[in-house]
Amino acid sequence: MDKKVVVIGAGSAGASACFAARKHTRDVKITCINDEEFPTYSRCALPFVVGGEIENFDIPTVFSFEFYEKQKVDLKTSTIVRSVDTDNKVVKTDKGDFPYDALVITTGGKTKIPGIPGTDLPGVKVLRTRLDGEDLFKEGRKGRTAVVNGASFIALEVAEALKLRGMDVKIVIRSRALRSMIDTPLSQVVEDKLVEKGIDILKGEAVSAVLGDDKVNGVKVGDAEIPADIVVMCTGTAPEVELARSMGIEIGELGGIKVDDRLETNIKDVYAAGDCVESECFIRKTPVLNGLGTIATRQGMVAGINAAGGDLKAPPVLSASVMRLFDVDIGAVGPTEDFAKEAGIDVAISTVKYPSLPHYYPGGKDVQVRLLADKTTGKIIGGQIIVHKGAAERINMLSMAILKGTTAQELNMADFCYSPPCSDTWAAEAIAA
Secondary structure: OOEEEEEEOOOHHHHHHHHHHHHHOOOEEEEEEOOOOOOEEOHHHHHHHHOOOOOOOOOOEEEOHHHHHHOOEEEEOOOOEEEEEOOOOEEEEOOEEEEOOEEEEOOOEEEOOOOOOOOOOOOEEOOOOHHHHHHHHHHOOOOOEEEEEOOOHHHHHHHHHHHHOOOEEEEEEOOOOOOOOOOHHHHHHHHHHHHHOOOEEEEOOOEEEEEOOOOOOEEEEOOEEEEOOEEEEOOOEEEOOHHHHHOOOOEOOOOOEOOOOOOEOOOOOEEEOOOOEEEEEOOOOOEEEOOOHHHHHHHHHHHHHHHOOOOOOOOOEOOOEEEEEOOEEEEEEOOOHHHHHHOOOOEEEEEEEEEOOOOOOOOOOEEEEEEEEEOOOOEEEEEEEEEOOOHHHHHHHHHHHHHOOOEHHHHHOOOOOOEOOOEOOOOHHHHHO
């Protein structure tokens, strides 16, 4: 009899688990249970549909119903998991019971809503699901005002999307932009870019209340009341672990599901992957939460293969990330200066601004690089980049350098390429090193 694998969730991690399990063996029955009505789509694409850069919400579908069928994965949409009987290995849903031999939990994350008055008013929005995106898209009209609460990836992407739709956009930044990703000097560059593009920054205070009677009409920030037609909460995400908790699965110190290096939980044959789990930080060797699609897909692959009978280990994470803000790329990998100091790492830091092309060749743009190295070992442990285009490739290179234990001196002397239309004789990263 074929082994039964049930995957809860059809996001990046869930889909990856399904198809990795199928690739590992044909002798397994795979059922994927999804509470949304849609097949797998890119959550990361939602802001770009809201902003009109992607034409509609169907386009970011990653794996269609037909693809699931072709892979012989039974996708159950609009299906709510009520409970899991781990003794008898049965997932109980509103549409019936699904027995399993191995279970993969990929319940993802949920938007954190601050505990302030007024967050239940009509006009308070989040952007986590496709339905959230469709709802937010309807609000984006010229002549209206939006307040975006937060300074994260998604906050900046939402602010840009609504600005592109013609809205008057204000963003509330309590500390500084992208604080968990980049250091203060580059945060300032990002904030300057927001202002340049016509987005007002309200800095140094948090939203203390959402104002309105039967719908939103503003927010309170410090002593000021700021008019608004909508308020978008982008104040972070938390792992969705209620189902796991109800099953008796151990929850880690950061609030995510605790797993071993095979992504198995404390309950045998139950695995977990993606935004709902705690990963191991490559630098600190301590737990860390991640909301990155790259990590989710790789963890899903590991969990799916192991659920299907394989034996694969998930590596620690560096949280390499990149985003586009209007006309610049912003990328980072490894710890920030604050994070490194909290970890007790004595860091040397170098910040460089250098043109992407030789001064004599037209079209060059400044590349801003900030590198962090461990003073004790000389090894590169982090990097941050702002560039007109191409941050992803640069961050990928730095990510590999960190994983391989490259020292600053080795990076400085690395054999980089050169041709006037493509690059200068010295790369900005080498100069920073």
